[in-house]
Amino acid sequence: MYAAFATAAFAGDENHFDPVTGFRIERYRAPTPDAVPGATTISVDDVRRLMRDEKAVLVDAMPAEGAGFDPKSGAWRLSKSREHIPGSSWLPDVGKGTLSPEMDTYFRLNLDRLTQGDRTRALIIYCLADCWMGWNAAKRAAAYGYTHVYWFPGGTDDWRDWEGPLENATPVPVIAQRREGG
Template sequence: MKTWNWGSAARRGARVALAALALWGMLAVAPNAARAEASVPEPAGYRMEDYRAPTPATLQGATIVDTATAERLWRAKSAIFLDVLPRPEKPANLPAGTIWRDKPRPHIPGSLWLANTGYGALSPDMDAYFRRGLETATGGDRAKAIVFYCLKDCWMSWNAAKRALADGYTDVLWYPEGTDGWAAAKLPTELATPFK
């Protein structure tokens, strides 16, 4: 005759109940988490402040690429990569004799660094620099694939990609993970020098 072990049955029942509650909790939380990520709307214009903040999941007119896609494009040399991370300027009021060293910028090898071109508003000189950089990088072909990036949760690349679209470039790609995603995938980098 088989005896029933109430203790183990109760434990099994408790485990099943806990698993069901955990699953229900995951289902209840998952849509909220997805809504939180999708809740950053695309602004009508450029982002003008707080550039290091969550970005939208989209950019109208552009193609969004993840790290695997960016790597494929880079390895195939089928797109131009433009880094738009700002470069800290040397302060004008440094005491005499102060040594200023630029912070190294490791970026995707072969990229063109158009430093400081991702701000929401550009001075006429900076706007001309941005346009000249795009012209140089593409050889004047506005249909060439261009990947814009900086860092994760950085509006600079979003703004720059939007600006390129407004300037008539037709194959604009935005890589929102930037060098953070690239480095996390253990892909190679090189030290950047700003375009002149």
């Protein structure tokens, strides 16, 4: 089903998608479609409303630039800092098209922790404008069974452009899930 969408919407670009899962697997900085299967596309005003009225959980899916996470400590080894929407949790690399079992567990356990196990809690997932990481992460959260997934396609670019404040981001260590998830 998704392969048909990818072929129609991104003719000539279909090799960048997994034909089985429909996730974007390469060239993550490229134009995105208007919607994510299982998620609702939102604007800056919607983000503000959902944060205020529904106490939405904000998930920053921006990939980490650097040497990945340290396998012993779980701390992310960054070569570039990140600013994101205040109150967000930065879960690097959860928007990749294919996740290792460890990163899949990292994403699942952190979503569970952030929502306190409530799969109906509003989740706002974002990255940057024209970034498939947020798109993939939102699609994946919906596949995990979260029912109120919101995708903010403009991410920190739109937030900043509409005079939203940004704060320094610290990625959630991977070690937290390693202790719980083995």
